[in-house]
Amino acid sequence: MEKILAQARKVAEEADVFLVSAEETPVQFEANRLKHIQSKQSTNVALRIIKDGRLGYATSTDVADAQSLVENAVETARFGTRAKFELPSATPYPKVDTFDPDVESVSVEKMAQLGEELIALITGHTPEIICEALVEKETVALRLINSRGGQASYKKSIFTIGVVGSLIRGTDMLFVGEGQSSGHPLTEVGEIAKVVLRQLDLAKNQASVPTRQLPVIFTPEGVASALISPLMTAFNGKTVLEGASPVGKKLGKQVFDSKLSLWDDPTIAYRPYSRPCDDEGVPSRRTPLIEKGVVANFLYDLQTAALAKTKSTGSASRGGGLPLPSPSTLVIAPGKASFDDMVSDIKEGLVIEQLMGAEQGNILGGDFSGNVLLGYKVESGKIVGRVKNTMVSGNVYQLLKEISAIGSQPKWVSGVINTPPLYCPRLSVASK
Amino acid sequence: MTDIRAVSRQLADALKGHRADYIEARLEESQRSHITYRGKELESAGQSTAVGGNVRALVKGGWGFVSFNDLTDLPDRIERAVKQSKLVGKEESRLAPVETVVDTIANGKDVPLTIPLAEKKKLLDEYNEIIWRTPHLQTSVIAYGDSHKKTIFLNSAGSYIEQPRTDITLRISAVAADDGEVQQAGLSLGSRGDFGAIRNLHQQVEETAKHAVALLSAPRLKGGDYTVVLDPVLAGVFVHEAFGHLSEADHIYQNERLREIMVLGKKFGGKELNIIDSAAVPDLRGSYKYDDEGVAATKTYLIKEGKLVGRLHSRETAARMGEKPTGNARAINYRFPPIVRMTNTYIEPGKGSFEELIAGIKEGVYAKNWFGGTTSMEMFTFSAGEAYMIRNGKLAEMLRPVVLTGNVFTTLNNIDAIGNDLDMNQGGGCGKGGQMPLPVSNGSPHIRIRQCLVGGS
Structure with a gap:
């Protein structure tokens, strides 16, 4: 990142570099059964420059490729919009809790178990319902540096459980569902199931x-x-x-x-x-x-x-x-x-x-x-x-x-x- | 940039020694550019490059999928996909058999990357000037985007497919405001790489801007049941939303009740109704030679003479339903596994002219152009960008934009006339399972629907 910023500063008055790296693990259920486990690693770096007063912008999935990133940004800056702002210099940030390391360590087996429990609660109430469910953990690392000395970096964790149930009678279709997200691991599914069961009761x-x-x-x-x-x-x-x-x-x-x-x-x-x-x-x-x-x-x-x-x-x-x-x-x-x-x-x-x-x-x-x-x-x-x-x-x-x-x-x-x-x-x- | 061909050779070797029922990998490199205007000024111009890949493994009917930007440690990633699929798999793996394909497809002639960004901007400047010549205009948005990507597909059966894909989109919306009232009108176009498709739109752009202003003084429709005539653009959105999604086999194959509803041979509409999905039509935004499972594209009749005769499949859904694969497994990019998607979906033309379609309507609505549409399988809604009353067989006053909604099982049956003027809309993008917007096209001739519920005030 520092290399990208240094190269950008050679050709532009100001610049900021924003890097997001994420690891996502969705565990998916189809037709009431576990069907798919995924893991997704991603990296994306964005360079914004101000050159001759105009904004240029480029992104890449390759942090090492500073040169083409800078070239792409410079090409767009030729006619980019006029920058009217100043990038923030180093500044203190409020303490905001965004990361719980426990999210990362929840095993896929445990996630699969949560999904199974949730579906069991719903099918226990309405046996003919067909559920799709998702249990997902995600950790994201963000980092930002700019040419005025401003810098920020924090990690974030997100744990999500969601379910959609469909109930078909003749050509009549009923859709129910609920989802919750938190920065902590969600450890029980009773509340989510309760919302869905209430919808099923009211829609009877x-x-x-x-x-x-x-x-x-x-x-x-x-x-x-x-x-x-x-x-x-x-x-x-x-x-x-x-x-x-x-x-x-x-x-x-x-x-x-x-x-x-x-x-x-x-x-x-x-x-x-x-x-x-x-x-x-x-x-x-x-x-x-x-x-x-x-x-x-x-x-x-x-x-x-x-x-x-x-x-x-x-x-x-x-x-x-x-x-x-x-x-x-x-x-x-x-x-x-x-x-x-x-x-x-x-x-x-x-x-x-x-x-x-x-x-x-x-x-x-x-x-x-x-x-x-x-x-x-x-x-x-x-x-x-x-x-x-x-x-x-x-x-x-x-x-x-x-x-x-x-x-x-x-x-x-x-x-x-x-x-x-x-x-x-x-x-x-x-x-x- | 990383050479994905070299990476594919390593991957091909690494795929060999694994104990999975099936493994496939995709590698992708892409370049994109975008230019957007908000109001009179250019808002953003940018370029991006991406290189990434994925591995998908099937063991005992369970899928594991790993995607990455970091192309090191490929054997580890394959290992992880296999491990995940083993954790899921509890039954038998079933994939419809397909031919092993080794094919390298060359770039088309119209790659927009060869056109300098400055030239693209010049065209958009012309459009923006036209918009801003219109009085009472409050603001406007122009969003141009292009992407060019190369994908390499490999699987454990020995397939190797290298395919390019180029996509261009242009969306223009003009917003008029007067006395606290705000109205907008839009234009949405696209192509599979031909930049010419978005040139020479000056007159259409002008009409769009004028339409936004005219809407300010248009009355609202009183909500209720109407006989509705849809233009080819909106009818295309209708066939995509109302029927296309319902014919995606991944919704159906594990759902006994839906299988009963969607049984082949069932009557959905009149004798004149034919609905087709085909990626094999050349040069539309949903066109391709092979899908993202390496299956060759086909032309699939979904409805023929009013009866359900086919549906869209991946290899897995085809095997599980005992039907033929149709080559409809698509992924928006390397970060997602392929799922069953539409490509180019359309209603075949019939006989009537537009004048004949509206001739017998005492009081009805002519709805044109689209804002969007969505479906829950049974119920769908889609919204028109333009609407006019039809009175005594003639177009009458312009209305505020309307939203139409209905139940697919009754609405398709209520189509009682199909025009002779098929036109494909290339401005759409489809969303499903978090993968959006996927390039598709849809189309239709003018169609007439009896008793369609239209939302108003």
Whole structure:
């Protein structure tokens, strides 16, 4: 890495080098049986340079090949975008727990056993269900150095268990599932199985909903699958800078129901996106996005922040190209209502657990629309069965302007979003 | 860069002495470049190179898979894949027999690497200027990407296949905003290496930008059941989502109930309905000579005259279902094992003209272009980039973008007219099992569907 940086500095004013090495071990089950054990070793190094004021960028899987990396970066810098930021110099980082060495040492035999136990619990409840499951451990080492003396390095561990079950009767298909991730080894599967069994129980009967506006409860999974994506597009500093965010000009203004608070926090320990600094070496911190319904901040990386004449929120994330602003761990503040209270408040309505295709519509405008892959009908305060052939559509800004209640029990969805259920007074439902 | 041919010789030797029912290895070297614009400015330009490989072993029906960038210690990695497969395997290994192939395929003539980055940028600059000539435009995104890779496949039966693959994609989206309302329109294209496919799009780009602005004043559709006519692009997405995924045998072979539903000979649609998947059609984004298990590409009828007649297979699913392998095992890159995937999927053309298709519709929706689509096997949704009302057999007012959803078993039966104007959409990318976006193409003529559920306000 130092060699790459040294060579880059010979031809460019500034540079940073970002190295990610990972070892992943997924253990996969198909049709209720262990089917596949994999191990994946990967290395990728990214070089970003500023040459004549312009950004150049190249990546390689070969850390030793400094020369072609620098040449590739220089070619792109000929017409790269103008760099408006300064790379961070050496700076202290908050202590964020991201690595548990125990994850690495979980044996594949133990992982296979966890998967088998999970599937046994589910098939014990519903023998004809067919499950696909994944038990995976991952360790990642990240290192960043730059031409201003900035440097960061940390290790991260992630352990994931997930299951999807399908139950087919005639041509009717029901899909249930649950997944959890942690920076520690997950050692038991009872909680995951419990979620799936509850879905199976609630979905036992079928119920129909009318085509009209209905009150709706989004479960934590429902919040994640329907509402988070349009919100994150709107709170991305890049969208704001372009003037395309519906909340871009509403900083400090009440846009959402005052019960709603949402923040991004990479300093929460042992989550898949926990980190002491972002992928440009800017220290991590908690960033409020919505505070009691008021638009509080947007997420920025260095370049976007410089263009917007503000500061980076430490939200730079590298997918495969240059760093871009992106959320890490999202949290929605819990409210006071229990899930049962919300259900019992509804005369006729819908509980949405999983929305399919919600991200296809006009996300930028806040629209979402999708098929209810898993959802339940509520009648006179009780869940009476699963709905089918049902589509909902709405707009997050209209929907979240007025929230009837926020649940008191938050839950981690996929390990990266912590949210309670949300109860909204009306959403457009189409069904046949 | 590392010479993967030299590495393949070491691997071929190392594969020999192992006690597995079957072992294969893939090595891959690739170069990519991308240029993206957000708004008026170029946002990012970059180039990347990668070299990596994998080993996959089968013992008693269990698979072990090891992937790596570090090409040292290959015997160790093979050892590990075999050890893993032994841990899994508890039954009999079954793979459909295929010919041992030794073949080296030369590069196509249109490798985009030979075009300087500056020339690619010049073309994109022209498109961006056109977009920004449109009034009321808020922002735009242009994303160009190309990749060229060479793959070497070897297996324990003695196959050695060297194949190049080149892929080009261009996505353009224009965003218009007015008074807090935001609307967007997009264009998505691709090719299997021909850079010419993305030249001369100036007029289409202009129409896309104007469409985004026009959407601002378009009304929303009232949700409900409509007779819907789909254009070739959207009908292609529909056939991919609604039926293509369901015909992937890896979903079916271990699932008794799904096997009953997907029994060959079952009626899915009218006599005029024919659905095909074929990697053997030349020069489309899903085209290839051999799949990632070294099996030659085929043309597979999935539906013929409305009846289910075939499905897509890997060697394992073909053996377990007692059917012929179709050469549909694909991996997005060396970091993944091959799984059953579509290639170029399309509805065969029928007889009707577009005018004939809409002629009898009193109130319906004409849906064009796509944002995306997804499926849960039974249920699918896909979203149109453009939509118009059809009133009394004629196209009427433009609508906000719509999302269509349905149940595959009823919707295919509800296709009651198929046009004569087959067109392949090369702008798509398919995701499955964490492998995304895989280059595919899909297509169709215009089709008419009765009673399709459309989401609105």
